[in-house]
Amino acid sequence: MARPQPSHWLQDLSKSHQWRHLLRATLRECTYLPDPIAREYMRNHVISRYRAVSSRRVKAGPQTAHAAKHAFSVLRRANEGYQRPLEKVLLLSYGRTGKRRHALLADMLGNHLPQNTASLKEYLLQAPEFTDGWEPPVIVKSLALAHVQNPVVTTNRIRPLIKKLSPPIPKENSWGKELSESRRKTIRRRWYNTTLSSLMPPIPKKELELLDGLISGTVKWSPVKRRKVLFEKTKPQPESELFQLLAKGPEKGDTFAAYANGRPHEITARFMRRQWRRLSSLVPRLYWNPYLEKWRFTWDSPKDVPALAFDLSSNVDPSGIFQSLKQERKAERKPPPQQ
Template sequence: MLSPVQHSASSLKTVHLLRALLREASYLPDQSARQYFRSYIVKRFKAYQPAHKATRPRDALALEEFRHRSVQRRRTAVIIQRTRATQRKAHKGLNYLRRANQGELPCLQKVLFLAYGRTGKRRYELLERLLRPELPSSSGGPPQLDHAMPPLHKLYYSDKRFLSFFDAPKQKSPDNYSIAISPRYARLKTVLQSQVKTDIALGRSLKRDHLQTPIRNIWQRPMPMKRARNNVRRWYAETMGRLLPPLPNDEWDGLRALATGERWIEFAKPRVPAIELHVEPRDNQAHSMALIEAGLKLDKQSKADRPWGTERPHNITPRFMRRLYEKIWGYSCKLDWVESQGGGRWNATWGNKIIRTKSYSLPVDQDLFTGVDLSGKIARVPKSEKALLV
């Protein structure tokens, strides 16, 4: 006879957290956010699932070392060591999702930023699409991939990846070099130039679309190669940290439709109570008295007890969501290939502020409001005027 399966309190708590997170993610008011967070939660929990409990085939386990670090399965010793910390982190994420579903603006806004790649893991996934070299196509279409050796690799005698995104230095002044993004990365260069031109950023804005580095150091000697390489690395890290990658064209168009109201917002479907199969007759008078007693109870929260201020929970309405979509759309762009006589180029289109029509009032006959003061109350006639009227 098989012995019953033994579950520790820690493993049961992890399962309860997983179910609670998936349940709370299914209540999010945006369809893309629901799909993104469900996939993200499942991958993160699988990364901390022991290998002997996995239900995946051996072929998938053989490719484990080539997967991304955030979803790569941890070793058993690491899982045991990090159990309490990861459970605490999952509990914080659960509370954050609950606050977002309750209508707290900062939480819901960050959830949408994560889902649409303005920050977080998906932003890096969208950035990877920009960091692929291209060559002009001879057929006039979009450029093809390029694998030529970058100029800074030869100049700085280094094979670091960040050096491959830059063109050869050009002297713009007697004291400074200008290092721009290589034409082999035309999409990255287009997005960077358009973001600098439009001054769009979640935090500090980008100042330049190129690196400006000194030719000599403070002792008027040629710049050491290591310091010159570090200047490029520092500018690249700062720029990539503020760059907002483009969304896929169909997703950008869908976000625009949600912001303008052209597409209906797909809220989470509310749960419907089950239908009673055997309905028993009830006393209407007793039911009415129960409703009255429930309404007269003082254990309900009053308006004075509810939080107030700019960060108070909001009612999640279509109008409220459209305002959020409009803000996210303003931080998003898409890339289109534009044909021209010279061969063609990439063009970045950013979302802009929607100008909504303001409500106005038509002229009304003033006779409809005779005898009424500015507050809408019937004006009282003084006694002296009443005597004259008589």
């Protein structure tokens, strides 16, 4: 049996079977997403949103219907190759924005809690939260510093910019007196919450390896094939020239009105590598610096950067390489033999 055309049942969502059609169509668009992580995350996200609404046992209002239609529209335009909807889906799936960013941030902070007795004693001896002598976690300070030093993060403006790396506590208030303890505590709490809202946490190791493999081409990728449409679009009845003139005015030439909000791109490997490379530049890489004995973060470049150095194995003598280069240059400088 042929399925109804989406434009028919999207206009009214007053009945339960229309919501089922919308849910199935949204999940179908999730399976067509060109990114493997986005396919899994968006499917689980859509199901959880629909279950949260259905568990309330109340009639969905116009705001809920608008949000459901908007989610379906974003996924459909992302699969059609529109760059902004596709970028929005990738940012949500990789935790750069949205609900998953909070989950990754909580995992990052939870993994750096005291793991042994010595660190636990040191943690308990710290000052209470946001009081005088309190310091934010080291991992938060290191990640905030990495955000400030990365020009890609500051220019993309995906998250709010970090303006201060420490709480801006003035020495005196407007009356020239020392700031009260409650006021200092409030400033620290607001600064800490604002800083957390600006951070983009690292992603799990498996997802990072998959992202790097998609960029380098070591992980095989091919666009998802859409299934054939079972329904046929009804052809509009031809209108008379007089009716078109009275209703729509004189016929216009070719304009860019259809591409005012972007244009669809063909989803190819080259197109997706650009999206993944741009996304990878927003994912921090966490590593332990043995010299400073601190956690540090590095960022990937949004464009391919030529390597200015190469690694040598232990059984290769570097002096021999430079010696051979000198001999090649001398051979090039020699004049050609005379005939």
